Amino acid sequence: MRILSRYVLFRFFSWFAVSFALLCAIAVSTDLLVEFERVQELGGEGIQAIVYLLMRLPAIHFRYLIPIAAFAAALFTLGTASLGLEVIAAKAGGISPHRLVLPVLAGAAAITALTWVANDTLVVTATHYVERPADDDRPEIVFRGGSFWYHRGGTIYNVRRSDPTTGTLHGVSVYERDERDRLVRSIHAREAVVEGPDAWRFLDATIRVFDPDHPAAPSSHRRTPEIVLTVADDPELGLRDADPAMLSTGDLRRYIAARQREGEDAGRYRTILQERLAAPLTVFLFALLAVPVALHAERARSLATPALQGLALLVAYWFASGLASMFSGRGLGVGLWLPWAVPLLFGALGFVQLRRVPS
Numbered sequence: 001m002r003i004l005s006r007y008v009l010f011r012f013f014s015w016f017a018v019s020f021a022l023l024c025a026i027a028v029s030t031d032l033l034v035e036f037e038r039v040q041e042l043g044g045e046g047i048q049a050i051v052y053l054l055m056r057l058p059a060i061h062f063r064y065l066i067p068i069a070a071f072a073a074a075l076f077t078l079g080t081a082s083l084g085l086e087v088i089a090a091k092a093g094g095i096s097p098h099r100l101v102l103p104v105l106a107g108a109a110a111i112t113a114l115t116w117v118a119n120d121t122l123v124v125t126a127t128h129y130v131e132r133p134a135d136d137d138r139p140e141i142v143f144r145g146g147s148f149w150y151h152r153g154g155t156i157y158n159v160r161r162s163d164p165t166t167g168t169l170h171g172v173s174v175y176e177r178d179e180r181d182r183l184v185r186s187i188h189a190r191e192a193v194v195e196g197p198d199a200w201r202f203l204d205a206t207i208r209v210f211d212p213d214h215p216a217a218p219s220s221h222r223r224t225p226e227i228v229l230t231v232a233d234d235p236e237l238g239l240r241d242a243d244p245a246m247l248s249t250g251d252l253r254r255y256i257a258a259r260q261r262e263g264e265d266a267g268r269y270r271t272i273l274q275e276r277l278a279a280p281l282t283v284f285l286f287a288l289l290a291v292p293v294a295l296h297a298e299r300a301r302s303l304a305t306p307a308l309q310g311l312a313l314l315v316a317y318w319f320a321s322g323l324a325s326m327f328s329g330r331g332l333g334v335g336l337w338l339p340w341a342v343p344l345l346f347g348a349l350g351f352v353q354l355r356r357v358p359s
Contacts, residue, residue, distance in 0.1 A: 146258025
């Protein structure tokens with residue numbers, strides 16, 4: 001790597017670190033005000049409250065803080081170089097401005113890759129942590145074999161997915177065991193609805209009863225259109241965590257495959273998967289959009305105008321991205337491609353603007 005490339009790359013990462021740290025500090029300060037009651041529930045100034053505020057960064061804020069930090073880093077790296085006549089000096093030495101751009105884009109690509117890894121690990125873990133109630137000491141719901149499993153006391157629950165807005169669980173199985181952990185009854189239902197403070201109402205249920213003292217004996221079973229089951233002190237079991245949208249990319253792929261094997265429509269979750277894969281591209285895209293406007297600072301003799309132009313592009317991107325997300329969530333066939341359409345469109349715009357920069 002040439003000295004010039006190392007110099008530009010170092011400046012880009014330095015500006016990124018400063019911008020990202022400043023944005024995180026602003027986000028934490030804002031969360032402290034907005035989530036003050038929750039922080040008080042967690043102990044005010046205790047370590048648990050601090051952990052909660054820090055966990056909100058990846059769970060909620062990383063999706064826009066990292067791209068904005070990449071935009072600011074590219075803008076200040078090349079903008080200050082333009083104002084400091086470093087770009088003119090490079091041109092005088094036979095180095096094209098496009099050559100100066102390459103280390104910035106390479107650094108943005110590296111941050112994009114790290115963002116993808118973080119989204120699939122840290123963000124997933126932090127989201128589960130933040131979404132749990134302050135006084136929630138229940139065991140964690142785990143994803144295995146294409147569905148969600150939960151163990152409480154002598155009962156094991158299996159849920160395909162949940163809908164917290166309606167209080168409904170889809171594809172529910174309940175396995176009840178005796179004090180010696182032997183299976184005594186199982187209930188399988190198309191769906192279950194939370195009903196009352198301690199009960200679920202199962203619809204289209206199949207009930208099987210086993211004799212643990214005679215494991216070789218056949219089980220008795222019956223079907224019923226409806227049955228109410230008492231759920232000990234935990235009626236909303238699984239309504240938050242049994243959400244495929246909160247899975248890692250690998251688990252989400254397995255969930256989609258399991259639903260497709262069973263003949264179910266997994267279009268919504270395939271769209272979520274495409275959105276998950278396309279989201280990190282925003283980091284590279286924002287850096288790319290910042291490059292042409294930063295190089296225009298040489299003629300404007302100020303970073304204010306380029307910064308406003310870049311900000312207008314970011315607002316336009318988020319507006320278009322919001323529209324794409326709205327349409328992709330409606331189950332349309334084209335919805336699978338919409339998460340990629342907006343980044344590719346604005347990426348093409350960024351490259352066109354970059355080519356128009358005078359050499």
